[in-house]
Amino acid sequence: MAGHPRPLSPHLQIYQRQLTSVTSILHRFTGIGLAVGLLYLVCWLTVAASGLDAFDRLQSFNGSIIGRPLLLGWTVAFFYHLLNGIRHLAWDAGWGFELPTAYKSGYAVLIGTAVLTIAAWVIGYYQMGAF
Structure with missing residues (x-):
C-alpha cells in the first residue's frame, strides 16, 4: 500500500481543536513571549x-501605538503562564485530570488571565493618575 498517500501519524488537520491542546500550545508560546519580554x-x-x-x-x-500593545501582550502572557503553570502543578500532584475538571480549569485560566490583566492595567493607570 505504498501508493496510498496517508499520513504516518495523526495530523493536526484530522483532529478537532480541544481546549486542553490549545491551552498547552498557548503555554509554550507565552513562555517564549516571557523570555523575549x-x-x-x-x-x-x-x-x-x-x-x-x-x-x-x-x-x-512604551507609551506609543507600538509599545502599549507589546506591554499589554507581555502582561497577558505573564498572567496566562502564571495561572496555567499553577494548573500544571495541580496536574503534577495528580489533581484535575478528569476531562470535565480539565475543561473547567482551562476556562478558569482564560477568565483569570483576562481579569488579572484588566485589573493590572486599571490599577496601573489609576496609580499614574490617568483616571
Whole structure:
C-alpha cells in the first residue's frame, strides 16, 4: 500500500481543536513571549541606569501605538503562564485530570488571565493618575 498517500501519524488537520491542546500550545508560546519580554526588561533597566534622556526616549516608546500593545501582550502572557503553570502543578500532584475538571480549569485560566490583566492595567493607570 505504498501508493496510498496517508499520513504516518495523526495530523493536526484530522483532529478537532480541544481546549486542553490549545491551552498547552498557548503555554509554550507565552513562555517564549516571557523570555523575549525578559530581554526587554533587561534593556529597560539598562536604559534606566544610563541616563534620563535615554530613559525618556524608551518611556515614550512604551507609551506609543507600538509599545502599549507589546506591554499589554507581555502582561497577558505573564498572567496566562502564571495561572496555567499553577494548573500544571495541580496536574503534577495528580489533581484535575478528569476531562470535565480539565475543561473547567482551562476556562478558569482564560477568565483569570483576562481579569488579572484588566485589573493590572486599571490599577496601573489609576496609580499614574490617568483616571
